[in-house]
Amino acid sequence: MPVAFVVGAGGQIGRFLLPRLLDAGWQVLALSRQARPPSTHPRVSWVVGDLYGTMPELPAVDAVFGLGPLDGLAGWLPAARCAGIGRVVAFGSMSAVSKRASTDASERRLAARLLAAEAALAAEAARRGAAWTVLRPTLIYGAGIDRSLTPIARFAQRSRLFPRLVGGGRGLRQPVHAEDLATACLAAARSRQSDRRIYPLGGGERLPFAAMLERMREGLGVRTVPLPLPVPLLRQAARLRRGRDGAYRLAAAVERLAEDLVADNAAAVAELGWSPRAFRPDAACWRPAGEVLRG
Template sequence: MPLALVAGASGAVGRFLLPRLLDAGYEVVALSRVPRADTQPRLRWVIGDLDREVPAPSAPDAIFSLGPLDGFARWFARAALDGRPRVVALGSMSIDSKRDSSDAGERAVVERLHAAEQELAAAAVRRGSAWTVLRPTLIYGAGVDRSLTPIARFAMRWRVFPRLPGARGLRQPVHADDLAAACLAVLGHPASHSRIYALGGGERLGFDAMLERVRASLPVSCLPLPLPIAAARTMARLGWAPAAAVERLERDLVADDAAARADFGWAPRGFVVAADTWRAP
């Protein structure tokens, strides 16, 4: 029976990847920083921190990194592992969308992501392991994401919903379950070895239209709270809003995922949301 180690297993993508791995016949070791109960056969949770110590199995067949890439790359470079585990790691499209950001902190994140990808690739080459990095766009769908779910929950709590008329930069939200399917799919496609893929959802829509679809999915009525793009720019100039984020409201942040479609059959769903999209399991 093949063995998979999953780092970041309790996050948005991990919540969908674990059952997919079990259905595919894997024994799964899931890494968490807090204690969790083993609720299913062939699934074992272990407590560990990639920056300190991880009680990982010595010879996994596959390793999935679903959390911060830099911490995983450092761990993988030094971990005592037997064999040549297949490695699939999530990066971020921020490496492209924030490369020329006016915010020094965001540019530092880009540098860190780029360095992590290089370190992971180098460590995999030394071990003789095949590796793949997936760079998703905006992730949603598990009720634990840090992008759209906080907006939805704010609206449901306070019964007001922010609207940004004029924020027409295209977005391509990608469902966490589609990313979980991609993590599993690349294992069976040698064309994905030593490759980095941009992954976006199956629909491109303006930022303002994306928010409106979130509002329409909520189970409660919310008072619209318009914030025209001109007002957002003024707030940014006054230091009341993050300037770099406001700048991106009118920019297209989408993925060219043709290579993923060709190499491992990437076919994500459109942006269809409902009230349960925003509830954590």
């Protein structure tokens, strides 16, 4: 029976990956920063640890699934007390490339940190004789706990107002469902072709930012009134906030409304057999997905 060590089991992707691992016959060691009651599933065990602090000693594992911070995983790996690691499948982000030239210094630092973490993870996995794969997703949705699309949807469901961009928002987006990322993660763990590979992962459809918002509105399950947000006005607001906290980040976000933030899925489709869904969210996408590992 293969053994998986899952970091970030309670996050967006973990909520969909864990049932798939169990269905496929894996034994799961799931990391938690705090002690949890024993799992009701016989093949799931919680282990307590912190990637940035004290980590437990582990038995040999067939795969480490890094669904949490990539720099934390890369930092833990050199000192990992583990009898053996067969392979590492870890999530980074397309921000590693899309934010390298951002006008916001903190976003440029994020991109640099992601790229450095990818390189460190690859080097340490190779030193340990473990296969490795890095997955770079675009905008993640579907588990109801993201900090990008879900807050917009919940605001609209409460207020019955939905933002509609005017005079902009033509940059393409490629939102990807967390469940599809879990599928890609398991496929990468099974594929020999995925060793020493970095896969961009976007959803099955590319939409202008404004059209993406409209798709969200259509699937909310409640009627809403459009709340016009003129993009030129947002740009002016960003200029007026210059010098204040978050001003550069706001300006960078507004400028990205005109940029295409997409991923080329060709390699993942060809080598992993991946087939992500089109962006047709319903109301369930904005509610927290159930955790299968509750005690």
